[in-house]
Amino acid sequence: MKKDFLSLSDWSLEDLEAIFSLTRDLKKKQQQGVPHHLLKGKTLAMIFEKSSTRTRVSFEVGMFQLGGHALFLHSGNTQMGRGEPIRDSAKVMARYCDGMMIRTFAHSIVEEFAAHSSVPIINGLTDLNHPCQLMADLFTVSEHRPNYRDLCYCWIGDGNNMANSWINAASVFGFELRVATPEGYEPDTGVVDRARQAGARILLTDDPRTAAAGADILNTDVWASMGQEEEQLIRAKDFTGFQINKELLALAAKDALVMHCLPAHRDEEITNEVMEGPQSIIFDEAENRLHVQKAIMATLMAE
Numbered sequence: 001m002k003k004d005f006l007s008l009s010d011w012s013l014e015d016l017e018a019i020f021s022l023t024r025d026l027k028k029k030q031q032q033g034v035p036h037h038l039l040k041g042k043t044l045a046m047i048f049e050k051s052s053t054r055t056r057v058s059f060e061v062g063m064f065q066l067g068g069h070a071l072f073l074h075s076g077n078t079q080m081g082r083g084e085p086i087r088d089s090a091k092v093m094a095r096y097c098d099g100m101m102i103r104t105f106a107h108s109i110v111e112e113f114a115a116h117s118s119v120p121i122i123n124g125l126t127d128l129n130h131p132c133q134l135m136a137d138l139f140t141v142s143e144h145r146p147n148y149r150d151l152c153y154c155w156i157g158d159g160n161n162m163a164n165s166w167i168n169a170a171s172v173f174g175f176e177l178r179v180a181t182p183e184g185y186e187p188d189t190g191v192v193d194r195a196r197q198a199g200a201r202i203l204l205t206d207d208p209r210t211a212a213a214g215a216d217i218l219n220t221d222v223w224a225s226m227g228q229e230e231e232q233l234i235r236a237k238d239f240t241g242f243q244i245n246k247e248l249l250a251l252a253a254k255d256a257l258v259m260h261c262l263p264a265h266r267d268e269e270i271t272n273e274v275m276e277g278p279q280s281i282i283f284d285e286a287e288n289r290l291h292v293q294k295a296i297m298a299t300l301m302a303e
């Protein structure tokens with residue numbers, strides 16, 4: 001039966017760790033110039049309803065390195081953009097392609113695609129979550145800290161798709177997670193409740209200092225996500241005090257690592273100094289999108 005990659009919470013720890021181990025293997029092969037054409041002759045359709053740099057480039061390059069082909073589709077230039085039903089688009093595209101990656105707004109859109117497509121669907125970001133980014137992020141931590149499941153992670157900022165994804169990850173991987181958001185910007189209640197029911201250790205607070213104190217990993221994201229651009233000014237005001245800067249970093253563990261999925265607004269949610277500082281693993285995260293997604297695609301799409 002085909003499997004989709006819509007949310008980390010749909011996957012077991014064992015399966016996600018198997019993806020990490022394939023990632024390590026594929027990353028080594030790519031760095032050594034060893035061919036690894038696990039998806040020779042296969043095609044991935046990439047449907048974007050929002051902008052992207054990392055996701056588009058890493059999936060397209062990843063398919064090429066795996067011996068396959070990736071097709072970039074902006075939904076506005078397809079019949080979907082003119083109202084063709086999602087279920088029809090899913091059924092038709094599944095007859096041409098071996099997998100589809102979708103970046104869109106409502107999470108229900110990727111779910112509907114998955115329900116009607118006979119080939120695997122990969123979530124390339126929805127308003128609810130961003131599981132491929134989370135896999136790259138955790139893989140990156142594991143490269144720097146092999147005991148990555150025993151660390152204390154904190155999220156400082158908006159309770160957005162990335163925060164929700166960290167909560168799902170805390171529930172699958174079992175690490176401690178503290179989430180600091182301003183009042184009114186908390187993560188999705190359904191995601192939090194499900195994670196807690198599954199035994200996740202999650203602290204929700206409106207105090208960034210409480211979240212950062214002694215933490216091993218500090219993580220943030222933009223204060224206004226794609227689709228919220230008109231709220232930028234009000235959010236900048238509401239998020240005062242939630243910037244990751246050297247004062248906040250000083251409260252964390254001495255060897256704490258700093259993360260951001262990018263794109264960043266430098267000197268807004270994170271200072272330029274911290275982003276470029278020795279504790280930042282931000283650009284490693286960006287690189288690992290490529291390696292982790294190759295492993296995800298190979299897991300879902302190889303014979």
Ligand code: CP
Pocket residue numbers: 051052053054055056125133261262263
């Ligand atoms: N982090 C991330 O998904 O980046 P893009 O929006 O550039 O794809």
Ligand code: NVA
Pocket residue numbers: 125160161162221222224225226261262263
């Ligand atoms: N929260 C951000 C993540 C971008 C990768 C957004 O949805 O725009």
